[in-house]
Amino acid sequence: MDHPNPILTPTKQPQIRVITLGLIKTSTHLLVSSGYDSVKQQVFHRALGGGVEFGEAGQDALRREFQEEIQAELTNIQYLGCIENRFVHEGKPGHELVLLYQCDLADPQLYQQEVISGYEGDQMLTAHWVEIERFKSGELLLVPQECLQFL
Numbered sequence: 001m002d003h004p005n006p007i008l009t010p011t012k013q014p015q016i017r018v019i020t021l022g023l024i025k026t027s028t029h030l031l032v033s034s035g036y037d038s039v040k041q042q043v044f045h046r047a048l049g050g051g052v053e054f055g056e057a058g059q060d061a062l063r064r065e066f067q068e069e070i071q072a073e074l075t076n077i078q079y080l081g082c083i084e085n086r087f088v089h090e091g092k093p094g095h096e097l098v099l100l101y102q103c104d105l106a107d108p109q110l111y112q113q114e115v116i117s118g119y120e121g122d123q124m125l126t127a128h129w130v131e132i133e134r135f136k137s138g139e140l141l142l143v144p145q146e147c148l149q150f151l
Contacts, residue, residue, distance in 0.1 A: 020062040020099040021049035022074065023150055026111060029129040030151065032142070033120075039091040044141045047100075048127055050120070058099035069125050070118035073106035085144040098144060 024031040024047070032045040050065040052058055059077055066072045083098040110116055116127040132151050135142040142148060 014093065014095065016095045016097060018052040018058075018097045018099070019049060020052055020058045020065065020101065021047040021147070022062050022066065022077075022101050022103045023047050023080070023147065024103055024105055025132065025151065026129070028131055028133070030132050030135070030142075031105075031116070031127050032130055033125055033127050037089055040088075042141065044143045045130060045135070046143050047147060052099065059101065062099075062101055062103070068118075069120055070110075070116050070127055072110060072116070074103045075106045077101050077103040080150050083144050083146045085146070087143070096144075100147065100150065102150065 030047070032047055034043060034045050036043050048066060048069060049062055050069070052061040056064075059079070062077065063074055066074050078101060080100040080102055083100055085094075085096040085098050087094050087096075105111065114128060118125045118127070130140065134140045135148060136151065
């Protein structure tokens with residue numbers, strides 16, 4: 001009976017994911033998408049963005065993600081910093097390095113839309129404007145929570 005050699009057999013190890021997020025805000029509102037953790041039975045909100053591909057600059061990834069998700073161009077992109085985000089979602093641990101940017105939407109009409117629809121892969125994505133004070137007061141959960149210091 002053949003047994004795979006454990007030294008030669010690659011194992012799938014959890015990976016640290018590098019993502020980029022764009023904080024787009026007005027004087028009172030932040031553009032976010034919402035998610036739900038069924039294990040925690042908790043709604044959460046996150047700025048838009050996504051994964052950085054190998055060899056891709058963070059700012060380029062941010063532009064690509066906004067184009068893919070809501071077909072929006074970005075302007076005035078400013079790097080804010082990197083956040084290490086360790087979390088549990090749907091009962092599984094996650095670990096991300098978040099390249100955080102402040103930016104604006106190039107199309108001023110998008111600031112007038114209550115909801116901006118698009119796709120994340122093959123899933124429908126809905127972005128909406130939420131009052132920043134609702135995150136600061138703790139009424140709503142913004143993830144990663146370290147983003148609050150930049151609002």
